[in-house]
Amino acid sequence: MLDTAQKLIRKTGKKLGLSNEQVEELINTDAEHNFEIQLSDGSNYKAYRVQHNNRRGPYKGGIRFHPQVDYDEVRALATLMSFKTAVAGIPMGGSKGGVSVDPRQLSKEALEELSRKYVRGLKDHIGPDKDVPAPDVNTNAQIIDWMVDEYEKLSGDKTKASFTGKSLENGGSLGRDAATGRGGIIVLREILNKLSISGPVTIALQGWGNVGSFFALVAEQEQPDWKLVAATDSSGGIYNPEGLSAKELNNHKKTGGKLAELKLGKSISNEHLIGLEVDVLILAALEDAVSDKNADALKAKLVLELANGPITYEGYEKMAAKGIHVVPDILANSGGVIVSYLEWLQNKNHEHWSEEKVNKELENYLVKATDEVYESMKKHNLTLKEAAFAVAISRLVS
Numbered sequence: 277m278l279d280t281a282q283k284l285i286r287k288t289g290k291k292l293g294l295s296n297e298q299v300e301e302l303i304n305t306d307a308e309h310n311f312e313i314q315l316s317d318g319s320n321y322k323a324y325r326v327q328h329n330n331r332r333g334p335y336k337g338g339i340r341f342h343p344q345v346d347y348d349e350v351r352a353l354a355t356l357m358s359f360k361t362a363v364a365g366i367p368m369g370g371s372k373g374g375v376s377v378d379p380r381q382l383s384k385e386a387l388e389e390l391s392r393k394y395v396r397g398l399k400d401h402i403g404p405d406k407d408v409p410a411p412d413v414n415t416n417a418q419i420i421d422w423m424v425d426e427y428e429k430l431s432g433d434k435t436k437a438s439f440t441g442k443s444l445e446n447g448g449s450l451g452r453d454a455a456t457g458r459g460g461i462i463v464l465r466e467i468l469n470k471l472s473i474s475g476p477v478t479i480a481l482q483g484w485g486n487v488g489s490f491f492a493l494v495a496e497q498e499q500p501d502w503k504l505v506a507a508t509d510s511s512g513g514i515y516n517p518e519g520l521s522a523k524e525l526n527n528h529k530k531t532g533g534k535l536a537e538l539k540l541g542k543s544i545s546n547e548h549l550i551g552l553e554v555d556v557l558i559l560a561a562l563e564d565a566v567s568d569k570n571a572d573a574l575k576a577k578l579v580l581e582l583a584n585g586p587i588t589y590e591g592y593e594k595m596a597a598k599g600i601h602v603v604p605d606i607l608a609n610s611g612g613v614i615v616s617y618l619e620w621l622q623n624k625n626h627e628h629w630s631e632e633k634v635n636k637e638l639e640n641y642l643v644k645a646t647d648e649v650y651e652s653m654k655k656h657n658l659t660l661k662e663a664a665f666a667v668a669i670s671r672l673v674s
């Protein structure tokens with residue numbers, strides 16, 4: 277993911293006429309912190325926080341608890357975050373953090389201890405006007421609430437603006453849960469209009485987690501011309517050209533079921549999903565889902581990167597050569613960080629907005645951002661992915 281992000285920055289920077297020095301400045305991180313967390317049972321975990329760029333505002337980025345977390349992953353995600361906040365047009369920078377741990381192996385008490393010790397290790401480097409963390413993979417509102425409490429004890433700060441993704445009772449924002457999926461719908465709707473791709477628009481979706489499920493559920497309510505024809509989770513999934521009900525799929529997932537168990541169509545594997553002949557393929561699961569190994573199989577007209585880094589650089593080059601449009605992660609999934617910023621803003625101003633107001637603000641930011649990316653694509657003769665990086669670069673170079 278780091279390699280892909282850096283290659284795109286270098287390629288687009290060159291096309292825009294930036295000097296090598298300017299490009300390297302965009303790639304370099306401002307600060308990198310790592311430390312060991314020891315729990316009272318004697319177990320040790322490696323913890324990280326990478327602060328990539330704060331020229332446009334306080335650093336902003338999630339915290340991931342996962343066994344595969346390492347410096348390169350955190351660097352890549354911090355870099356993408358700076359470009360994401362810049363494309364979205366919000367006054368924040370980019371950072372990311374994580375702990376190399378499998379949280380499913382920890383008791384609730386150990387998880388709380390780990391979360392509080394993560395904050396203690398970073399207390400001098402985070403805060404409402406320095407670096408504002410949020411949840412990411414395997415972290416949630418409960419973990420963030422523990423972290424805010426720890427930060428308040430250490431700093432005396434009572435604004436709740438030190439973290440976003442808090443529970444509603446603790447200063448969280450309405451609309452945050454659905455924000456990334458909803459944001460993906462707004463971006464896709466705008467791009468389809470601009471490319472004159474009209475309904476019925478067939479969609480295949482990889483990943484039925486937080487992002488993918490909200491995308492499908494909200495789209496079913498608000499986009500009658502879109503037809504979900506295939507969906508997978510880590511077990512595989514189903515394909516039905518007549519269409520699938522997102523609500524039905526979600527009800528099954530909520531009871532602990534797997535999509536592949538449903539008898540609503542033909543069983544498919546994740547590889548099969550990637551090669552389906554659909555208008556739009558949505559990648560909402562993992563990084564590197566499409567690479568040079570399977571990019572040739574793609575038949576979709578357009579791919580929406582709802583996950584972070586789901587296409588490798590080499591996979592992307594193959595798709596670009598075939599004329600497949602790729603709506604990049606830094607635009608497609610920026611709804612999450614936009615609403616995180618709105619949460620921070622509400623905390624700072626001691627306000628609590630209605631969900632309607634949050635969604636309206638999200639819509640405004642994303643319609644504008646998508647328009648700017650599309651205009652840049654036409655003006656500089658770039659792909660959509662390069663254009664999103666170009667818009668961000670123009671806002672990040674000094």
Ligand code: NAD
Nearest residue numbers: 456483484485486487509510546560561582583584609612
């Ligand atoms: P999640 O853990 O809730 O969901 C991930 C989903 O992917 C699960 O349904 C899982 O079964 C599925 N999956 C795992 N391996 C798979 C495979 N091989 N094939 C198909 N599906 C597979 O995570 P999430 O919060 O939905 O995040 C998904 C992606 O979106 C991540 O890259 C994350 O960084 C990114 N993202 C999330 C947010 C957010 O607000 N949650 C914001 C921006 C970006």
